Amino acid sequence: MNFTKTTTVAAAVVLLAGPVAAQTVGIGTTAKGATSQVTAAIASVVSKFGGMQMRPSPMAGTQKYIPAVNSGSLEFGAANIMQTTWAIKGQVLSKGLPNPNIKLVSTLMKFRVGPLVGKKTSFQSVSDLKGLKAPTGFKAAPLFNELISAALATKNLTIADTKNVPISALVPSWKALMERKVDFAIGAYGSGFMKLIAKKLGGIRFISLDDSPAVLAKVGTMLPGADIRTVKPNPKIPGVEVPTKLFHFDYILFAGKHVSDDVVYRVAKAMHQNKKALVASSPMWRGFSAKGMSKDQNGLEYHSGAIKLFKEKGIWKR
Numbered sequence: 001m002n003f004t005k006t007t008t009v010a011a012a013v014v015l016l017a018g019p020v021a022a023q024t025v026g027i028g029t030t031a032k033g034a035t036s037q038v039t040a041a042i043a044s045v046v047s048k049f050g051g052m053q054m055r056p057s058p059m060a061g062t063q064k065y066i067p068a069v070n071s072g073s074l075e076f077g078a079a080n081i082m083q084t085t086w087a088i089k090g091q092v093l094s095k096g097l098p099n100p101n102i103k104l105v106s107t108l109m110k111f112r113v114g115p116l117v118g119k120k121t122s123f124q125s126v127s128d129l130k131g132l133k134a135p136t137g138f139k140a141a142p143l144f145n146e147l148i149s150a151a152l153a154t155k156n157l158t159i160a161d162t163k164n165v166p167i168s169a170l171v172p173s174w175k176a177l178m179e180r181k182v183d184f185a186i187g188a189y190g191s192g193f194m195k196l197i198a199k200k201l202g203g204i205r206f207i208s209l210d211d212s213p214a215v216l217a218k219v220g221t222m223l224p225g226a227d228i229r230t231v232k233p234n235p236k237i238p239g240v241e242v243p244t245k246l247f248h249f250d251y252i253l254f255a256g257k258h259v260s261d262d263v264v265y266r267v268a269k270a271m272h273q274n275k276k277a278l279v280a281s282s283p284m285w286r287g288f289s290a291k292g293m294s295k296d297q298n299g300l301e302y303h304s305g306a307i308k309l310f311k312e313k314g315i316w317k318r
Contacts, residue, residue, distance in 0.1 A: 023052040025263060028065025028077035031058040033170060034188060034284065038108065038251060039078050041281035042271065049277075050270035052263065061140055063093060070099035072258040076267070080111065081225030081250045081297055083143055088300060093142050101257040103303035105264055106271060107250050107295040109287035112231055114246035115151050116177065116187030116194075116239065119203030123184065126155040126207055132183035134162035135173040144170055147186045147247065150222045154210045177201070189246060190237050190284065198238040206231075208244045225249055225298060250295070255303050264305025268293065272313060291315050 029039035039056050046054040059065045066087045068074040090098030117123045138144045165182050167173045173185040174193055178200040198204045211228040226249035233240050255264050278285040294310040310316035
């Protein structure tokens with residue numbers, strides 16, 4: 001036997017097999033928008049520092065990939081706390097279809113959203129939205145029906161108090177606002193698209209929400225996990241020129257119960273140790289806190305693999 005030749009061939013086989021054998025996991029996401037940016041950053045950091053490859057799996061919406069994670073055909077996903085809560089419990093957008101195999105991996109960052117109008121309009125409060133043209137329908141993004149309803153409810157209004165204009169998704173609603181087909185839309189403070197709207201309309205303004213105890217209680221019921229907080233003006237971000245009260249809610253990374261503790265642990269560890277890499281991907285990650293990854297989300301269960309990391313880092317307090 002030619003030992004040298006055999007050894008060389010064996011080594012070549014190992015080298016060739018290495019990349020093929022590398023573990024690959026998927027993360028459910030949307031085709032575009034904030035969720036796609038969030039998941040792209042997570043996939044990049046996990047692939048660089050987690051000892052595995054993570055690939056985004058774009059779908060038509062959150063309501064499509066959450067069941068895939070629950071069923072075991074996909075490993076991870078990301079969504080806002082409201083949709084995550086509803087999905088696990090089988091409520092509202094997931095009514096009658098609970099997803100009990102969804103386990104939290106990490107709390108990510110806060111999103112800040114609220115009613116958005118053109119700066120040149122006279123609309124100053126939610127009460128002024130009565131009778132205006134409102135985007136409705138959102139078949140591809142039903143969450144925004146709930147956000148609009150909650151915003152209107154802060155002044156005891158409903159969608160029936162507006163003129164309904166059928167819209168398919170979030171970005172089309174922003175385009176409709178720029179084209180003046182609707183009078184207001186739900187805007188995401190700090191989103192790059194807000195600058196485009198501001199340029200088209202000659203400026204934009206977020207309408208401040210009431211944050212009385214009664215309203216906060218109502219919002220907590222309509223949008224579990226969300227609250228109303230004040231956003232201070234930032235000259236680099238359009239839409240807020242005076243302190244303005246907007247919805248605030250967490251974004252969540254979750255995994256299926258079927259995903260091993262080792263995989264979830266490595267994903268959580270890669271994020272915990274590499275905030276700089278996450279922030280480099282998008283400014284929205286500036287609000288991410290390694291210490292805040294284990295935040296209690298109304299008692300929803302975290303994956304045991306994530307809990308293992310949190311205990312090691314001393315951030316699991318319950």
